[in-house]
Amino acid sequence: MKIVVCVKHVAVLGDEIRFTTDERDVDEDYYDRTLNEWDACAAEEALRIRERLGGEGEVLVVTVGGPSADVALQRCLAMGADRAVRISFDQTVHDPIAIGHALSEAIVPEQPDLVLVGVQSSDSVQGSTGTALAQFLDLPRVAVVKKVEYDHATRRATCHRELEGGLVDVVEVDTPAVLAIQTGINEPRYPTFRAIKDAERKEISLVSAAGGAVSGYHVRRMFVPPKPEGAEMLDGGPADVARRIAEIVKERLA
Amino acid sequence: MSRVVMYVASALSFSIFWLGWGLRLRKYRRGRRTSPGAPPQRPPLAKRLLAVASNATVIRRNRSVGAAHLLVFWGIVGIFLAHIVVAVDLNFYPFFTRLVARAVSVFLVGRLSMVYAVVFNTAGLLIIVGAAYLMVRRACSSGPRLDYSRAQKPPEGYSRAGLIAGDWVFVSLLFANPLIGLFMYGLEIRADGFPPSEKWQWVAWLLAHAVRAVGIGPGKALQIHEIAMWVHIAIGLTFVAYIPFSKAMHIFTSGVDLVVADPGSARRLPPPQPGSEHVGYLTLADLTRKELLGLDACTRCGRCHEVCPARAGGAPLSPRDFVLDLRQWADAVGGSPMLLDRELRPGGSGPAAGRAAREIAGDVIAQETLWACTTCMACVEVCPVGIEHVPTIVQLRRRLVDTGRMEPSLQLALQNVGQLGNSFGKPSRERTRWTKDLGFEIKDARKEPVSHLWFVGDFASFDTQVQALSRTLARILHDAGVDFGLLYHDEWNAGNDVRRVGEESLFEHLVEHNLDAFGRAAFDRIFTTDPHSFNTLRNEYPEHGLDKPVLHYTELLAELLESGAIAVRPLGKRVTYHDPCYLGRYNGVTEAPRRILAAIGCELVEMPRNRENSFCCGAGGGRFSMTDSYTQERPSENRIREAAALDVQTFAVACPKDYVMYSDAVKTTGHSDRLVVSDVVQLLDEARVAG
Numbered sequence: 014m015k016i017v018v019c020v021k022h023v024a025v026l027g028d029e030i031r032f033t034t035d036e037r038d039v040d041e042d043y044y045d046r047t048l049n050e051w052d053a054c055a056a057e058e059a060l061r062i063r064e065r066l067g068g069e070g071e072v073l074v075v076t077v078g079g080p081s082a083d084v085a086l087q088r089c090l091a092m093g094a095d096r097a098v099r100i101s102f103d104q105t106v107h108d109p110i111a112i113g114h115a116l117s118e119a120i121v122p123e124q125p126d127l128v129l130v131g132v133q134s135s136d137s138v139q140g141s142t143g144t145a146l147a148q149f150l151d152l153p154r155v156a157v158v159k160k161v162e163y164d165h166a167t168r169r170a171t172c173h174r175e176l177e178g179g180l181v182d183v184v185e186v187d188t189p190a191v192l193a194i195q196t197g198i199n200e201p202r203y204p205t206f207r208a209i210k211d212a213e214r215k216e217i218s219l220v221s222a223a224g225g226a227v228s229g230y231h232v233r234r235m236f237v238p239p240k241p242e243g244a245e246m247l248d249g250g251p252a253d254v255a256r257r258i259a260e261i262v263k264e265r266l267a
Numbered sequence: 268m269s270r271v272v273m274y275v276a277s278a279l280s281f282s283i284f285w286l287g288w289g290l291r292l293r294k295y296r297r298g299r300r301t302s303p304g305a306p307p308q309r310p311p312l313a314k315r316l317l318a319v320a321s322n323a324t325v326i327r328r329n330r331s332v333g334a335a336h337l338l339v340f341w342g343i344v345g346i347f348l349a350h351i352v353v354a355v356d357l358n359f360y361p362f363f364t365r366l367v368a369r370a371v372s373v374f375l376v377g378r379l380s381m382v383y384a385v386v387f388n389t390a391g392l393l394i395i396v397g398a399a400y401l402m403v404r405r406a407c408s409s410g411p412r413l414d415y416s417r418a419q420k421p422p423e424g425y426s427r428a429g430l431i432a433g434d435w436v437f438v439s440l441l442f443a444n445p446l447i448g449l450f451m452y453g454l455e456i457r458a459d460g461f462p463p464s465e466k467w468q469w470v471a472w473l474l475a476h477a478v479r480a481v482g483i484g485p486g487k488a489l490q491i492h493e494i495a496m497w498v499h500i501a502i503g504l505t506f507v508a509y510i511p512f513s514k515a516m517h518i519f520t521s522g523v524d525l526v527v528a529d530p531g532s533a534r535r536l537p538p539p540q541p542g543s544e545h546v547g548y549l550t551l552a553d554l555t556r557k558e559l560l561g562l563d564a565c566t567r568c569g570r571c572h573e574v575c576p577a578r579a580g581g582a583p584l585s586p587r588d589f590v591l592d593l594r595q596w597a598d599a600v601g602g603s604p605m606l607l608d609r610e611l612r613p614g615g616s617g618p619a620a621g622r623a624a625r626e627i628a629g630d631v632i633a634q635e636t637l638w639a640c641t642t643c644m645a646c647v648e649v650c651p652v653g654i655e656h657v658p659t660i661v662q663l664r665r666r667l668v669d670t671g672r673m674e675p676s677l678q679l680a681l682q683n684v685g686q687l688g689n690s691f692g693k694p695s696r697e698r699t700r701w702t703k704d705l706g707f708e709i710k711d712a713r714k715e716p717v718s719h720l721w722f723v724g725d726f727a728s729f730d731t732q733v734q735a736l737s738r739t740l741a742r743i744l745h746d747a748g749v750d751f752g753l754l755y756h757d758e759w760n761a762g763n764d765v766r767r768v769g770e771e772s773l774f775e776h777l778v779e780h781n782l783d784a785f786g787r788a789a790f791d792r793i794f795t796t797d798p799h800s801f802n803t804l805r806n807e808y809p810e811h812g813l814d815k816p817v818l819h820y821t822e823l824l825a826e827l828l829e830s831g832a833i834a835v836r837p838l839g840k841r842v843t844y845h846d847p848c849y850l851g852r853y854n855g856v857t858e859a860p861r862r863i864l865a866a867i868g869c870e871l872v873e874m875p876r877n878r879e880n881s882f883c884c885g886a887g888g889g890r891f892s893m894t895d896s897y898t899q900e901r902p903s904e905n906r907i908r909e910a911a912a913l914d915v916q917t918f919a920v921a922c923p924k925d926y927v928m929y930s931d932a933v934k935t936t937g938h939s940d941r942l943v944v945s946d947v948v949q950l951l952d953e954a955r956v957a958g
Contacts, residue, residue, distance in 0.1 A: 025687065027697040045694040047686045084686075202671040203678045206685055207546065207772035 014070025014165060016059040017125040018094070019116055019146065020052035022078055022085035023136040030237070037232045048085040051131025055194040056089045057201040059129050062163050071095045073123060077102045077115050083217055090212035091204030097217045108230035113145025115222035120150060127170065128191045132157055147191035154191040155184050159198050163188070273500060280504035287511025287603070288519075291563060294601030298556040299540060305810050308531030319522040324651040328570065328880070332404060338397030339441060343518065345390025346445065352383060384467035391445035392470050398442035405434065411578075412569030419583035419636045423614040430567065430591075433608035437515050440506050447499045450474055454492035458485045512606040517566045521652040524564035527557055528653025533644045534853045535806040536658055539665055539771055547665025547769060549626045551600045558659055559601070562594035564652040571646035571656065576883040577639040581899030584639035586646035586656045589632060592618035593659070596631040628663040634672055637663050639896050642767045642888030643848040648879055657767075664769030677768065680892035685773050688759035688780070690892065691729040695756040698723075701734035702753075705741055712752030716789035719744075719751040719823070720815075722804060724797035725760050726923035732930065733923040737796065740820060740948045743955070747832040749823075751794075757784035761795075763803035763849070768889035778811050785813060794818040798849035798856075798922045799887065805854065819850055821921050821947055825859040828866040828951075835954040837868020841915045842950070844871060845906065845929070846881035847922035855879075860921045860947050867954035872913045874906075882906050884928040891924060903932035911938050921947045 024044040031040045059072045074089040076082050077100045086097035100119050102112075120128060128150065130143035147154035159181075160173035172192060174182040186192075204212075245261075247254045309315065318324055322340055326333025356375040364372045375383055405413060415427040453474030456465050466472050478488055510516055539546050540553050548554060571586035572578055578585040595609055599621030612619040617631060624630035628637060637660055646656045667673060668681075683692040702709050712720050721744075727737045744751055762777035785793075793815055795801040805817040827833050844860055851857045857878040864871050876882045885895075885902035895901060900908075907929060910918050918933070920926050929944045 025692065025694055027694040027700075029697060029700060042696060043694065045687050047682075200675050200678075203668070203673060203681065205546075205669055205671075205772055206770060206776055207669070209685070210772060210776075 014063065014066055015123060015125045016062060016070065016072050016127045016129060017120050017123055018052070018056045018059045018072065018074045018089065019120075019128065019130045019142070020056065020074055020076050020085050020089060021049045021131070021134045021136075021142075022046045022076060022082040023049040023134050026136070032235050036234050036236065038235060046081065046084065048088045049131055049134045049136075051133060051135070051194060051196055052085070053088075053092075053201040054196050054198050055129040055131050056092055056094060057199045058161060058194055059127070060093045060202075061199060062127070062161065065163075066165055070126075073098065073125070075100065075116060075119055077112050077222070086217055087209055087212040087215075088204055090215050091208035092202055097215070098220055099217050100220045100222045102222050109139045109142040110145045110230065113142050114149050116142070116146050117149035118222045119220045120146070124189075126168070126188050127163065128152065128189065130191060130193050132193045132195050143191055143193040150189075150191065152189050152191050153186050154193065155186055156193045157195045158192045159195050161192060161194075161198075276500070276504050280508045283508035284510060287508075287516075290601075290603040291511055291516070294551075294597065294603045295556045295559045297551055297601055298554045298559040299552060301537070301555045301557055305535060307529035308535070309529055312526070315526045319525055324525065324653075327651070328649065332401070332568075335397040335400040335404070338393040339401070342390045342393030342395075342397060342445070343441075345386050346394065349383065349387040349390060353387075380464075381467040384465075385469065388449065388468050388470040391449050394441055394445045395449075398438055402438050402442060405438065411573045414569075415567075417588050418572075418575075418578045418581075418585035419588065419633050421612060421616055423612055423616055425617075426611045429607045429609045429611060433514050433605070434567075436509075436607060437513060440502060440509075444499060444502045444506065447495055447502065451492055451495040451499050453478055454483075454488045454495060457483065457488040458492060460485060509606065512604060514566055514608050517564055517652070520560060521564040521566065524557075524561050525651075525653040527560070528655065529557075530647070530653075531806070532655045533642070533647050533657040534802055535810070536661055536766060539662065545666070546669040546771065547667070548628065548659070548662040549666055551597055553662070554597070554659070558655070559597060561652075561654040562590055562597055565590045565594065565654060566652065567591060568651060570649045570651065571654075574645040574649050574880075574882075576641055576643055576645070576885055576902035576905070577897075579882075579899075579905055580885065580897035580902050582639040582896045583633060584636045589636065589656060589660070590654060592632055593627070595619070596621065596624060596627070626666070628666040629672065632663060634667060635896060637667060638674070638677075638893060639890075640888055641848075641883045641885055641890045641902070643883035644852050645848070645880075645883065648852050661767055661769055664767075665771055666769075668769040673768075674893050676894060677889060677892045680889075681765065681768065681770050681773060684760045684762075684765055684777070688756075688777075689725045689729060690760060690764075691725060693729055695759070698728045698756050698758060699753060701728060701737050702741065705738060705745075707745055709741060709745075710750075710752035711755055712788035712790055713754060713757060713784070715752070717750050717752035718791045719749060720785075720788060720790035720793045721751050721753055722758060722761065722793050722795045722800055723753065724795060724800040724923065726927070727796035728758075730923065730927060733796075733926055736923070736926065736946045736948055739946075739952045740796065743824070743833065743948065743952060744827075746955075747827050749827070749832075752788070752790065754781075754784045754788060757787070759784075761797075761800035761803050761808075763799040763807075764887065764889045764891075766803065766807070767887070768892075778808060782808070782812055785815070790815065792816045792818060794820050794823045796820055796923060798847040798854075799924070802849045802853050819854075819856055819859065819921070821850075821859040821863060822856060824948070824951060825862040825866070828863060833951070834956050835867050835951070836956050838950065838954045840869045840917050840950070841872055842869045842917040842919045842945075843874050843910050843913055843915045844877075844919045844921075844947075845874070845884075845910075845925060846878055847920070847925055848881065848883050848887055850921060851881050852879045860919070863947050863951055864919065867951055869917075869919075869950065872915050874909050874913065876909065882909065884922075884925050884932075886924040886928050901932065901935075903928040904936045907932045907936050907938055907942065911936070911942055916941070916943060917950070918942050918944045919947050919950060920944060 025047050026044050030043045033040050063070050063072055072094045073096045074086050074094045075098045076085055082099060090097055098119055100115050102115050133140035144154060155172045157174050158172045159175045162171040168188050170186050170188055172184045176182050247257050322333055322337040325336045356373050360374055361371045364370060415430055449470050452468050452471030456471055456475035457478045567587055569587055575586050595618035598605055610618060640660045642657050644657055680690045684690050688695045710717050727733045759777050759780050762774040766774035793804060801819045846857055883902050918929060920929060926946050933939050933942050933944055
């Protein structure tokens with residue numbers, strides 16, 4: 014049993030941001046980084062699937078990024094993952110398709126039984142890296158999974174997907190497959206700082222991605238949208254409110 | 268014949284006595300020696316012994332009970348010495364003189380006999396009077412102290428009838444046996460026809476008159492004397508054997524524990540047990556010998572139970588129950604049983620589990636109990652016998668943290684601190700965002716030397732309500748010409764609460780980071796906004812290398828006011844002041860804020876609970892990052908109601924967490940029209956005049 018979990022070291026923005034001089038990204042002085050919340054849930058779910066199988070198997074965490082992204086991997090190692098791979102990727106365009114392709118290059122030789130990804134990343138909120146990855150791996154994909162039951166004998170995963178209005182969509186999928194994990198599926202365990210320190214001593218294998226995928230995705234400009242005008246609350250009885258609305262309409266039309 | 272019976276009975280009684288203590292000592296020896304580390308912060312030995320002898324800690328905060336205890340205490344010392352003397356005089360001395368001088372004699376004659384008689388009788392009377400008061404009080408008390416209902420209710424139910432029985436057996440024996448003993452002498456005096464030499468047995472002498480008054484003749488008196496003597500001896504010897512198996516053992520354990528106690532152990536927590544494979548407490552062997560002794564020192568006087576803010580708010584924690592549970596479990600595992608003083612549970616859970624408990628945290632002591640503690644230290648401060656609850660609770664929390672057993676909200680806060688250096692989950696560069704609209708730049712202590720380094724702390728940096736207070740303080744200091752600076756984004760959470768939550772490795776990481784930042788700055792003194800940061804910087808960082816004085820901002824402001832650097836006019840407000848736990852109780856800084864209030868012409872009306880007896884707001888020890896477990900009123904609301912009973916308009920605070928907690932509690936208790944929560948710095952600012 015081998016489970017690969019794809020994780021991202023996401024940016025945490027504060028209330029104040031500044032953009033790079035080319036206005037196409039946030040100035041890195043203006044954010045810190047952390048493990049993506051959805052990916053923490055995916056890592057936790059992988060560990061739990063393995064625990065349910067009696068602890069047999071391997072949980073491998075993979076990320077794409079520079080050396081600073083090791084922190085996200087170390088967090089997962091501290092939670093209990095066995096091995097970590099960082100894919101160095103020097104392409105300037107970081108869109109879901111390019112990232113999905115880079116991930117697939119490192120994942121293919123691993124021949125996993127399951128690939129878990131987060132539904133989305135909290136910083137860029139594309140929600141499509143997993144889909145792209147499934148395409149490159151040529152594997153089935155289940156989106157927005159809130160519950161997983163994996164049967165190792167039949168190599169099938171039963172996934173519950175939460176739909177609008179509390180409906181549950183139960184999907185059975187043959188594995189290997191890519192599952193996009195939704196938050197709320199579990200409460201990720203707390204890796205103590207001591208465990209993180211221990212994880213820092215573990216080796217992280219480095220893989221270079223060839224970077225074959227061309228997506229045609231370009232960031233034009235990033236900016237803070239101008240604030241819309243505030244709403245005006247109307248008090249009083251129905252007649253007063255109606256009169257005031259009529260006045261406003263007349264004012265605006267004038 | 269009677270002598271033989273007495274010798275055999277005595278031998279049996281003392282054997283059981285020593286066996287009991289042997290078992291207890293064996294249990295203590297299973298604990299570990301206290302961690303190496305900073306030496307304990309104890310008063311001089313003479314002072315500690317004096318505290319034991321004077322019962323000062325028992326009398327404090329409970330004068331009548333303390334006074335009664337003092338009578339019993341010295342009564343027992345007197346009775347004990349008297350019995351030793353009489354035993355030697357009647358048994359050993361004659362034997363010795365027969366060997367040496369070939370003549371049987373006793374030494375208790377003449378003047379010595381008179382002194383002995385007076386001491387003996389007085390001591391007996393002291394015990395009788397003291398114990399009588401304690402019994403009446405126990406029977407009539409209605410407060411929480413002697414109410415044995417548990418704070419944490421086990422689903423299967425429990426019975427504490429054994430504890431009540433143990434209390435009554437102990438105090439009744441204390442009352443009855445000296446009375447029987449004196450009565451016995453009185454009967455003898457009556458039987459002997461009031462020999463004048465016996466009048467120094469003054470209580471017995473009076474009793475003899477009483478005996479005669481009720482019409483008991485000399486012959487009858489002799490008969491009753493015989494019975495009374497055997498009853499007295501039987502009770503006495505049974506009591507001796509009973510001591511190490513009951514709360515009576517506190518006669519020995521409490522005094523010793525008070526002498527070896529380290530009152531500073533909560534303000535400067537001990538590190539996790541060294542050389543252990545696990546972090547935090549898991550088994551009996553993890554507890555220190557001092558901790559095990561402390562458990563045996565508890566008399567369940569209930570003072571900690573009464574002052575605990577968690578207990579008062581209906582949270583599942585009582586420091587008293589914590590100690591009693593831990594003791595019962597330690598007794599079961601360590602093999603030093605109690606005869607009566609035990610709690611029974613139908614399913615044998617919690618303390619009743621004994622060896623069946625896998626570990627302390629979660630099995631013996633419920634998780635929610637450990638998490639309910641605000642680490643306010645009121646229990647440690649009030650404990651008359653030197654039990655240190657807070658460090659033990661933190662050791663058990665360390666185990667919970669190490670095994671990931673905590674609330675998601677707390678986990679998130681810790682993750683934020685670990686990854687971003689603050690509990691608010693904000694990028695660290697936003698730490699000084701509050702300084703933007705000041706109109707002047709605060710110096711960067713990393714770039715230029717300053718005389719004062721301001722360690723602002725997370726709340727005063729990130730919380731929007733408290734940021735305004737930080738700006739006010741910055742303006743006051745700027746106008747007063749104070750040379751101060753910040754570490755900017757190199758300041759991280761100081762780790763006081765992180766440590767008290769039990770995340771020791773993260774605390775060490777924070778200390779390392781902050782010390783590195785201090786090392787890259789030049790300054791003479793540090794001052795903090797937050798009393799929590801103040802505590803750890805002042806008491807825990809020095810072990811790791813910080814060698815600069817640490818002040819609280821109220822201390823700095825009091826200095827500035829008194830040197831005339833800040834010009835003020837009298838405000839004329841009636842205010843009450845809330846002592847933050849980590850400022851007042853932990854560090855004894857109670858007067859600086861009051862000096863400020865006096866200097867700005869505020870009339871201070873004290874709440875009944877003030878200074879070291881202040882009442883926690885409920886946010887300490889990581890509680891701020893957890894959901895409330897109070898079933899009754901929150902501690903902050905309890906405190907606001909206390910203040911609302913006074914005729915004041917202003918509730919002054921000197922702690923960012925207090926400001927947030929009480930601003931909220933004023934609203935939730937419906938007092939916002941009558942009571943305004945103001946930080947001392949706001950009041951000072953209001954009083955400022957152009958200088």
